[in-house]
Amino acid sequence: MRAIADLLPRVPLKKSDFHYELPAELIAQAPLAERSASRLLLVPPVPGALADAHVHDLPGLLRAGDLLVFNDTRVIPARLFGQKATGGRVEILIERLLGAQQARAQVGASKTPKPGSRIALDAGGEVEVLGRDGEFYVLQFHVPEALEQWLLHAGRLPLPPYIQREPGLDDRERYQTVFAREVGAVAAPTAGLHFDDALLDALRAKGVEFGHVTLHVGAGTFQPVRVDDLKDHVMHREWLNVGAELVQQVRRTREAGGRVIGVGTTVVRALESAMRDGELLPFAGETQIFITPGYRIRSVDAMVTNFHLPESTLLMMISAFAGKERVFEAYRHAIAQRYRFFSYGDAMLLFPQG
Incomplete structure (x- = not known):
């Protein structure tokens, strides 16, 4: 694991440095009919010009021998509702399964639940x-099946809070x-x-090759940064697995002159957490890595990534990769061209800054 000093910003950074104004109507509330019909903004290194394309254009934009790395995690229906013995309503958002019948979760209630208290689901x-x-x-669950299986029919899909509707069957x-x-x-x-x-x-x-990592995206990904001075921010924990097979794929790709392209910030977070002295090694465990400008991302040569919330840690990560000015130039272009966000x-x- 990298030294803590390597994970901290090199220059003082403020949350407010990563603010931008987004018209509410640009927040996508539902997916397009076809996954790959989404628009794709090409952001080459400066001085390359921004260019508008679509995701289905990727075969013409990538090269034989490139390696796309995907996150193969699967979303669980993690939202539940219930009632305390006092009658108060409770909302539960599972953050991680801990075993057959236990989970770590956020619990929303009018009063903090005490150890030993029970919630009827x-x-x-x-x-x-x-x-x-x-x-x-x-939480200890008392349900008739293993928790993972029970959630498949009892839980509700935890759509992000900026999607202002209830989840439907299509969302599954x-x-x-x-x-x-x-x-x-x-x-x-x-x-992905x-x-x-x-x-x-x-x-x-x-001739593009595929590899996979696993990073179980946690409920913390929806939590805002609550401090303005980023050195005071405590990053949430997430579990990941970068396997030996993927490590070998990355080495072969680089040796053959191909590019490693991370599909999403979760892939980059996983790969950077598995770096040791500049080398990617197999790793399984938790990460709290917090990537901001001043940190050099070495594990990928390009990223496919969505547009992220203002002042979010994901926006900070891609700013570390491509440069804050370049990223904000791309976001201004996307807003002007009515791209769909989140x-x-x-x-x-996205390519790294030159």
């Missing part, structure tokens, strides 16, 4: 509060990548949502 069964784990609660498919397989996320790795089977086939035909929105193909 609207979907049946009940939850016992075992204690606190930082800002989360550790569309808020999930087509290559999702490792159960454990409470939010989708949204850059743009890839459908037809696009993957076209990329394979071009989870169900459009994407960028």
Whole structure:
């Protein structure tokens, strides 16, 4: 793991440095009919010009021998509702499954639930509060199946808070990548949502290779940065796995002159967490890595990424990669050209600053 000093900003940075104004109507409330029909803003290094394209144009933009790295996490229906013994309503958002019947979760209630208290679930069964784990609660579920299986029919999909509607049946498919397989996320790795089977086939035909990491996106991804001085921000924890096979794929790609392209900030977060003295090594465990300008991202040569919330840690990460001025130039262009923003929105193909 990198030294803590390597994870901190090199210059004083403020949350307010990453603010921008976004018209509310540009926040995508639903996916397009076709995944790969989303627009794609090409952001080459300066002085290259920004260019408008579509995600389905990627086979013509990438080269044979390039490696696309995807996050294969699968979103669980992690939102539940219930009632305390006093009658108060409770909302539960599972952050991580801890075993067959336990989970770490956010609990929203009018009064803080105490250890030993029980919550009757609207979907049946009940939850016992075992204690606190930082800002989360550790919960014991008393339900008739293993928790992971029970959630598939009892839980509700946790759409991001900026999507102002209830989840529908289509979201069960569309808020999930087509290559999702490792159960454990409470939010989708949204850059991967743009890839459908037809696009993957076209990329394979071009000679582009695919690799996978797992990073279970946690509920903390929706939490705002609450301090203005970024050195005081405490990053949320997420579990990841960068396997030996992916490490070998990256080495072979680089040795052959190909490019490693991370599909989404979660992939880059996973890969950077697995770097040791400039070398990618297998790693499984938790990360709290916080990437801001001043940090040099070495694990990828380009990124496919959606447009991120103002003042978010994801916007800070891509600013570290491509340069804050370049990123904000791209965002101004995207707003002027009426791109769609956030989870169900459009994407960028982003290259590092020169």
